[in-house]
Amino acid sequence: MTAGTDTGPAGAGTTGTGPTGTERTGTARTGAPTGPGDPAAAAAFPPAGPAAPGAPRSSGWSGRLPGLRQQARRGGAAPRLRALDGLRLLAALMVAGYHYAGRGGEVERSWGASPRELFPEASPWLAYGCLGVQVFFVISGFVICMSAWQRPLRSFLASRVARLYPAYWAAVLLVTAVFTLPWVGRHTVGSSDFLVNLSMLQQPVGAERVLGVCWTLWAELKFYALFAVCVVLPGGGRRRTLLFCGVWTLAAVLADRADHAFLTELLMPQYAPFFIGGIGLYLVHRDRRDALAWGVALTGWLLGQHYAVAGLWHAPDPRFFSYRSTGVIVAVVTAGFVAVAVIALGWLNRADWRWLTVAGALTYPFYLVHEHLGWVAIEVLHRRLGWSAPVTLVGTVALMLGLAWLICRLVERPLTPRLRKALT
Numbered sequence: 001m002t003a004g005t006d007t008g009p010a011g012a013g014t015t016g017t018g019p020t021g022t023e024r025t026g027t028a029r030t031g032a033p034t035g036p037g038d039p040a041a042a043a044a045f046p047p048a049g050p051a052a053p054g055a056p057r058s059s060g061w062s063g064r065l066p067g068l069r070q071q072a073r074r075g076g077a078a079p080r081l082r083a084l085d086g087l088r089l090l091a092a093l094m095v096a097g098y099h100y101a102g103r104g105g106e107v108e109r110s111w112g113a114s115p116r117e118l119f120p121e122a123s124p125w126l127a128y129g130c131l132g133v134q135v136f137f138v139i140s141g142f143v144i145c146m147s148a149w150q151r152p153l154r155s156f157l158a159s160r161v162a163r164l165y166p167a168y169w170a171a172v173l174l175v176t177a178v179f180t181l182p183w184v185g186r187h188t189v190g191s192s193d194f195l196v197n198l199s200m201l202q203q204p205v206g207a208e209r210v211l212g213v214c215w216t217l218w219a220e221l222k223f224y225a226l227f228a229v230c231v232v233l234p235g236g237g238r239r240r241t242l243l244f245c246g247v248w249t250l251a252a253v254l255a256d257r258a259d260h261a262f263l264t265e266l267l268m269p270q271y272a273p274f275f276i277g278g279i280g281l282y283l284v285h286r287d288r289r290d291a292l293a294w295g296v297a298l299t300g301w302l303l304g305q306h307y308a309v310a311g312l313w314h315a316p317d318p319r320f321f322s323y324r325s326t327g328v329i330v331a332v333v334t335a336g337f338v339a340v341a342v343i344a345l346g347w348l349n350r351a352d353w354r355w356l357t358v359a360g361a362l363t364y365p366f367y368l369v370h371e372h373l374g375w376v377a378i379e380v381l382h383r384r385l386g387w388s389a390p391v392t393l394v395g396t397v398a399l400m401l402g403l404a405w406l407i408c409r410l411v412e413r414p415l416t417p418r419l420r421k422a423l424t
Helices: 066-073 082-101 106-111 123-148 153-179 191-197 212-232 238-258 261-267 272-286 291-312 326-344 354-384 389-423
Strands: none
Touching: 082 106, 082 123, 082 326, 082 354, 082 389, 106 354, 123 153, 123 212, 123 272, 123 291, 123 326, 153 191, 153 212, 153 354, 153 389, 212 238, 212 354, 238 261, 238 272, 238 291, 272 291, 272 326, 291 326, 354 389
């Protein structure tokens, strides 16, 4: 595992934790960053054809967004949800703030001091940045349901593979190459574990991880597999989607109660409510009058805030790097659900700025490289060049966004469509 840390969920033998674990000063036991969602795709609404003379006017669109209804009448594609792209980047920046100044552990080596000392006022608030993982999972549930709607299984799987792997491979290669430089002096994984990392299956096989953040990709892969087998393969549709959400919710809760290792690993009780809540909000996006969809989203929020509090709250204790208030944890989780709901209802459709699409495109590569390469950037800027801590923090984020832009342009843009075409 690169640099000897683990930003994934806590498990036997790990040195760090995700949102389900605790954190202790100097042991790198901290919350984890988020899994990136896909850029928002066009919603799968069938274009409205001309009505037959004398036929009654259909009310099928009356509960949906007026803008989408008008778009459908024109026979065009539904508008892109650019605000969802902006929310993805905001969640990623929350995670970056947490990794750079809201936790202890390995990043203290880069700063040469505890972030709590360097950012005494900001650090307690940046500690909540790990909740960006929950926001990402809500967005992922929304977007995956959207992109899979009325889509064949092969096309769905090809789009997922083509979306995830090119930037991931580039990040694994970059981090490994940088960490092998003599002046960096960070731990690198063995050659066999490095090759396993290219599959993105290093966590279930027990190999050391190049990217600490990759635990979230494993959670995403499990979600894709469950959704593909239970919804896409049988033919999709609203009823199957609702049934899937209901069964997964109940099964996840029972698996958590039974404390069964395999079922807990597969059904992800602590994260399932966020994926499920996002799916419910996509169904709301399709029809805001869908009471069952609202019920799915509300259940996801109710269970999600419970698991977030259970994973992150602890009594005040000086041995821990930070203390998080139950009220603030619930507020952040609620804000994530509300933000996606506002977008689903179309209330931010006017936020149709192209730069938001660029922001969304940068989110995934930024998420992949920001932690480990951010450590290197912080050490160079702060300890070697003598930049102040606040300027270093801003500069590191800017550098990682610039690197994400290069990966997006030089890797994702040419390889993603080719890989998708090859798989379909």
